[in-house]
Amino acid sequence: xxxxxxxxxxxxxxxxxxxxxxxxxxxxxxxxxxxxxxxxxxxxxxxxxxxxxxxxxxxxxxxxxxxxxxxxxxxxxxxxxxxxxxxxxxxxxxxxxxxxxxxxxxxxxxxxxxxxxxxxxxxxxxxxxxxxxxxxxxxxxxxxxxxxxxxxxxxxxxxxxxxxxxxxxxxxxxxxxxxxxxxxxxxxxxxxxxxxxxxxxxxxxxxxxxxxxxxxxxxxxxxxxxxxxxxxxxxxxxxxxxxxxxxxxxxxxxxxxxxxxxxxxxxxxxxxxxxxxxxxxxxxxxxxxxxxxxxxxxxxxxxxx
Amino acid sequence: xxxxxxxxxxxxxxxxxxxxxxxxxxxxxxxxxxxxxxxxxxxxxxxxxxxxxxxxxxxxxxxxxxxxxxxxxxxxxxxxxxxxxxxxxxxxxxxxxxxxxxxxxxxxxxxxxxxxxxxxxxxxxxxxxxxxxxxxxxxxxxxxxxxxxxxxxxxxxxxxxxxxxxxxxxxxxxxxxxxxxxxxxxxxxxxxxxxxxxxxxxxxxxxxxxxxxxxxxxxxxxxxxxxxxxxxxxxxxxxxxxxxxxxxxxxxxxxxxxxxxxxxxxxxxxxxxxxxxxxxxxxxxxxxxxxxxxxxxxxxxxxxx
Numbered sequence: 001x002x003x004x005x006x007x008x009x010x011x012x013x014x015x016x017x018x019x020x021x022x023x024x025x026x027x028x029x030x031x032x033x034x035x036x037x038x039x040x041x042x043x044x045x046x047x048x049x050x051x052x053x054x055x056x057x058x059x060x061x062x063x064x065x066x067x068x069x070x071x072x073x074x075x076x077x078x079x080x081x082x083x084x085x086x087x088x089x090x091x092x093x094x095x096x097x098x099x100x101x102x103x104x105x106x107x108x109x110x111x112x113x114x115x116x117x118x119x120x121x122x123x124x125x126x127x128x129x130x131x132x133x134x135x136x137x138x139x140x141x142x143x144x145x146x147x148x149x150x151x152x153x154x155x156x157x158x159x160x161x162x163x164x165x166x167x168x169x170x171x172x173x174x175x176x177x178x179x180x181x182x183x184x185x186x187x188x189x190x191x192x193x194x195x196x197x198x199x200x201x202x203x204x205x206x207x208x209x210x211x212x213x214x215x216x217x218x219x220x221x222x223x224x225x226x227x228x229x230x231x232x233x234x235x236x237x238x239x240x241x242x243x244x245x246x247x248x249x250x251x252x253x254x255x256x257x258x259x260x261x262x263x264x265x266x267x268x269x270x271x272x273x274x275x276x277x278x279x280x281x282x283x284x285x286x287x288x289x290x291x292x293x294x295x296x297x298x299x300x301x302x303x304x305x
Numbered sequence: 306x307x308x309x310x311x312x313x314x315x316x317x318x319x320x321x322x323x324x325x326x327x328x329x330x331x332x333x334x335x336x337x338x339x340x341x342x343x344x345x346x347x348x349x350x351x352x353x354x355x356x357x358x359x360x361x362x363x364x365x366x367x368x369x370x371x372x373x374x375x376x377x378x379x380x381x382x383x384x385x386x387x388x389x390x391x392x393x394x395x396x397x398x399x400x401x402x403x404x405x406x407x408x409x410x411x412x413x414x415x416x417x418x419x420x421x422x423x424x425x426x427x428x429x430x431x432x433x434x435x436x437x438x439x440x441x442x443x444x445x446x447x448x449x450x451x452x453x454x455x456x457x458x459x460x461x462x463x464x465x466x467x468x469x470x471x472x473x474x475x476x477x478x479x480x481x482x483x484x485x486x487x488x489x490x491x492x493x494x495x496x497x498x499x500x501x502x503x504x505x506x507x508x509x510x511x512x513x514x515x516x517x518x519x520x521x522x523x524x525x526x527x528x529x530x531x532x533x534x535x536x537x538x539x540x541x542x543x544x545x546x547x548x549x550x551x552x553x554x555x556x557x558x559x560x561x562x563x564x565x566x567x568x569x570x571x572x573x574x575x576x577x578x579x580x581x582x583x584x585x586x587x588x589x590x591x592x593x594x595x596x597x598x599x600x601x602x603x604x605x606x607x608x609x610x
Contacts, residue, residue, distance in 0.1 A: 040345035096411035105403035
């Protein structure tokens, strides 16, 4: 799968970072998904090879403006592009009234089907090629994390082996791929299981919403990738006048170690980290406590899993 | 006054143009005003010397998304900047419910006063240094044009003349500026009127919303500047499958001539005009019918009046 960070700033856009949004596309798929959709996400999409036309699902972690104010423009632009495929939006309770209100007062006459699903609890959403686990998080308002668990994919079919054995190409190969028994005209019998490698394990990706307790993902040990907010370093957080329900780089790294995640990406960066040096403070703090691969996300950063 | 175009595209953002917004600042003022506020207007502001902090009034022509979806982010960011000065929003009916709904569901706890004024008719709004005439337009939904009429400003005070006459600097100059009679200690008498030039005529600027009839501004002959949509050329408009309630470049130029406006700026450009050559078609069409100064707006274009 491919992941692209479309917005990595907390709360407010800066010259370097837009507010939250993340694009995800599974291998060999045309359609793709958004996780959060801050204002100007459609503008960010314009700078990538993604299109609103092929966007099929949006998962919203929580209803703060920096995670949702881009939804309305996405709907309007999909409409103007005469897209007719449905769009599904998954978000905490309130999203339906909010979208209906904006659609009504801005006279948005949608030509495509908008399917809105309100998340109200810890749950599992099943799709054709993956599942999404919804994880209630700890924030100032209702916030969910989404854990994407990709279905296992069939093992590799050994074409060369079939060719070497003189099995004629065509429908028989499809049967072998499907692990069926095949009988050739010359009487030879082959078992598809001998031509197909072990299944490829589906990837597991944790995508956190705003949250001050990354251990809430404890059911997903050993995830391939954890993408989670760390709005501040511990030092800056300790000096804040007011406490915010956000995670620090230190807390996140300790949790990532405890969960045994294979890779960690820090996002939702406070605008105070406005230089490479400042960003590096977040990274260095995390590296003290988590020894796996760790990065601080930036806008348009791509990850292939 | 200074005008800056923050978004000049119709309906949908493109790589060259954002959706509608226009900033206006009167001479010697710190505060400034917005006319329309499409999505990502705050992102455009980041690229100028304007600030959300000093934004005091927003005038919305109509409630289509490409003119309003940036409002919510402006409110959230003004809030995050801990700005406490009030913000006034003038817009057609519906804006109040819309904003209240977005504020409620996105848990936006405003620290500053938001004053919402719904425009329901042809009217005149009086401010300290200018008036705004609200002009009902012709579009698919309720749409207003705004005509800003700046108050006349006092004439120039001739400091040199006062100095040459040996009038001591200080409070007496203020009195003369104020056109009062001044008696010096040596008995000489001066009339302020002899030191102050003729008043500077306030500028008149027509700012159109979406509209298919620019002659609706007929009460404002000889305006210093008319900024108005011309979404299409006449030729393209005539070939559209569906008719839209928009103005063509030809129609606008004919109206500008009839109204006797001194300058014309065309904005709200359809995304189909995606190259300099295509934009030039709009300009050349207008020039056939209007012989004054005419320009096609682009993002970040500045005008000083």
